[in-house]
Amino acid sequence: MKPVISISGLTKTYAGGFAALKKVDLEIQQGEIFALLGPNGAGKTTLINIVCGIVTPSSGTVVADGHDIVRDYRSARFKIGLVPQELTTDAFETVWATVTFSRGLFGRAPNPAHIEKVLRELSLWDKRKTRIMNLSGGMKRRVMIAKALSHEPEILFLDEPTAGVDVELRRDMWALVRRLREGGVTIILTTHYIDEAEEMADRIGIISKGELIVVEEKAKLMQKLGKRQLTLNLQEPMAALPPALADWPLALKANGNQLQYTFDAHAVAPGDKPQDIPSLLRRLGELQIGFKDLSTSQSSLEEIFVSLVTDRAEPASKGAA
Amino acid sequence: MSDVGFNRQGVWAIYRFEMARFVRTLLQSVVTPVITTSLYFVVFGSAIGSRMSRVGGVPYGAFIVPGLIMLSILTASISNASFGIYFPKFTGTIYELLSAPISFVEMILGYVGAAATKSISLGLIILATATAFVPVEIRHPFFMVAFLLLTTITFSLFGFVIGIWAKGFEQLQLIPMLVVTPLTFLGGAFYSIDMLPPRWRTVALFNPVVYLISGFRWSFYETADVGVGVSLAMTSGFLGLLLLVVGWMFKSGYRLKK
Numbered sequence: 001m002k003p004v005i006s007i008s009g010l011t012k013t014y015a016g017g018f019a020a021l022k023k024v025d026l027e028i029q030q031g032e033i034f035a036l037l038g039p040n041g042a043g044k045t046t047l048i049n050i051v052c053g054i055v056t057p058s059s060g061t062v063v064a065d066g067h068d069i070v071r072d073y074r075s076a077r078f079k080i081g082l083v084p085q086e087l088t089t090d091a092f093e094t095v096w097a098t099v100t101f102s103r104g105l106f107g108r109a110p111n112p113a114h115i116e117k118v119l120r121e122l123s124l125w126d127k128r129k130t131r132i133m134n135l136s137g138g139m140k141r142r143v144m145i146a147k148a149l150s151h152e153p154e155i156l157f158l159d160e161p162t163a164g165v166d167v168e169l170r171r172d173m174w175a176l177v178r179r180l181r182e183g184g185v186t187i188i189l190t191t192h193y194i195d196e197a198e199e200m201a202d203r204i205g206i207i208s209k210g211e212l213i214v215v216e217e218k219a220k221l222m223q224k225l226g227k228r229q230l231t232l233n234l235q236e237p238m239a240a241l242p243p244a245l246a247d248w249p250l251a252l253k254a255n256g257n258q259l260q261y262t263f264d265a266h267a268v269a270p271g272d273k274p275q276d277i278p279s280l281l282r283r284l285g286e287l288q289i290g291f292k293d294l295s296t297s298q299s300s301l302e303e304i305f306v307s308l309v310t311d312r313a314e315p316a317s318k319g320a321a
Numbered sequence: 322m323s324d325v326g327f328n329r330q331g332v333w334a335i336y337r338f339e340m341a342r343f344v345r346t347l348l349q350s351v352v353t354p355v356i357t358t359s360l361y362f363v364v365f366g367s368a369i370g371s372r373m374s375r376v377g378g379v380p381y382g383a384f385i386v387p388g389l390i391m392l393s394i395l396t397a398s399i400s401n402a403s404f405g406i407y408f409p410k411f412t413g414t415i416y417e418l419l420s421a422p423i424s425f426v427e428m429i430l431g432y433v434g435a436a437a438t439k440s441i442s443l444g445l446i447i448l449a450t451a452t453a454f455v456p457v458e459i460r461h462p463f464f465m466v467a468f469l470l471l472t473t474i475t476f477s478l479f480g481f482v483i484g485i486w487a488k489g490f491e492q493l494q495l496i497p498m499l500v501v502t503p504l505t506f507l508g509g510a511f512y513s514i515d516m517l518p519p520r521w522r523t524v525a526l527f528n529p530v531v532y533l534i535s536g537f538r539w540s541f542y543e544t545a546d547v548g549v550g551v552s553l554a555m556t557s558g559f560l561g562l563l564l565l566v567v568g569w570m571f572k573s574g575y576r577l578k579k
Binding site: 075103 | 338
């Protein structure tokens with residue numbers, strides 16, 4: 001896959017001196033769904049707004065489908081659609097008028113058939129003659145998506161697209177995003193719902209305090225940074241861990257009734273001794289430690305995200321203290 | 322749209338959007354100024370005007386027609402264009418304009434073109450209304466149209482600058498109410514500046530609206546306070562200055578981009 005967006009050394013320092021982005025480098029591959037995660041104020045929206053032309057970068061370059069977003073802004077923006085975070089709509093216009101306006105604004109000739117298709121896909125067709133001020137919040141969110149899709153963009157930015165929407169709309173939007181991707185549209189989304197990124201994204205980027213700290217394929221990220229846990233329900237409670245099990249990072253839980261083993265995909269004990277589950281089970285057998293049943297679990301993307309962002313925040317707070 | 326070409330569709334979209342708003346608010350945009358101006362004709366033209374002598378050989382009621390049209394179109398041009406660009410800033414929909422493949426020149430063509438169209442329509446409606454109250458004669462229709470165009474475009478551009486500059490609705494009204502309306506009243510809408518004492522006549526020549534009204538009135542009755550060439554040059558100069566200001570605003574992102 002070739003990069004459809006190349007961001008290089010991008011920085012943004014606002015007039016008050018706040019550094020929203022610090023030398024960000026990122027490549028978005030054509031046709032992928034890329035989820036940009038980060039806490040509030042991390043720089044997600046600033047990054048999107050720079051690529052879309054709403055915020056002026058302090059330094060660095062952004063190339064969208066081969067077009068520099070500053071020098072060749074027309075060609076770059078023509079390819080891009082944006083659904084911003086805020087619900088900002090024209091209150092007095094009808095749904096049809098505002099979506100048609102967006103298509104024209106982006107230089108596309110009128111195409112009522114396409115507008116109809118977009119409105120039908122977003123369940124807005126019946127509301128096409130309704131003034132936007134009379135729509136619910138969820139419907140307004142759909143209108144904003146329809147506006148962004150009106151000019152048939154090849155790259156779509158969704159900034160918190162499901163914030164404040166109900167479960168049904170959320171599911172509809174996930175389905176729409178998948179359909180768009182199947183049609184060749186590259187999608188970059190920011191979200192606070194980590195499960196949304198886990199469900200949809202091909203790759204994940206985590207941004208914290210203006211710095212991109214991780215960019216990885218979702219599966220690899222979860223494999224590399226995710227923790228797995230094996231829990232054994234013991235037949236007899238244990239008072240303490242026997243020294244023969246010291247090679248494994250084990251913990252006794254539930255008053256000695258549970259033996260918990262936390263590990264990652266590449267865990268190797270000191271001295272290169274394997275820490276895999278079969279070895280542990282064999283050792284337990286040798287020690288005649290019986291168990292009634294066992295279960296395994298894997299940490300979610302949310303746990304990985306929290307762990308990464310907290311790890312970054314802690315040294316800074318310690319330094320400040 | 323070609324990769325680097327003129328965004329004709331974008332200009333047309335803005336123009337149509339703004340004109341749709343005009344149609345939606347006809348009562349406020351057309352009916353109100355027409356009624357207000359008609360009252361001026363009734364009071365100053367028919368009631369008081371009939372007791373006044375001719376000004377520059379023109380009956381007073383007819384003399385004030387160009388000035389009153391100017392007063393209406395200046396106010397309408399500024400308010401239409403300033404509201405047109407300020408409202409997206411206020412509601413947040415400006416994001417769409419800023420992220421669209423449209424240059425500032427094209428944006429101005431759309432907004433200022435629509436504002437000027439509305440003002441010209443209003444000016445022509447007021448002119449037609451005036452004929453019901455006072456005798457009106459247009460000796461130089463070409464120049465009348467030229468002044469109408471130049472004035473509406475210039476002041477729509479001025480309104481566009483105000484709309485970008487304004488941080489709130491109060492600021493949006495500040496310049497039209499406190500600057501433009503007084504300048505129009507003092508710019509010879511109801512009198513010839515030749516009627517002023519010499520010192521005040523000199524002061525009045527610093528008022529740009531004097532040149533607009535004088536030139537516009539000349540196209541009606543061939544009577545002017547200043548030469549028609551000077552009027553055209555001053556108005557064109559103001560237009561050029563505004564183009565420079567708008568160009569700088571867009572290039573720097575002044576109050577549009579962070």
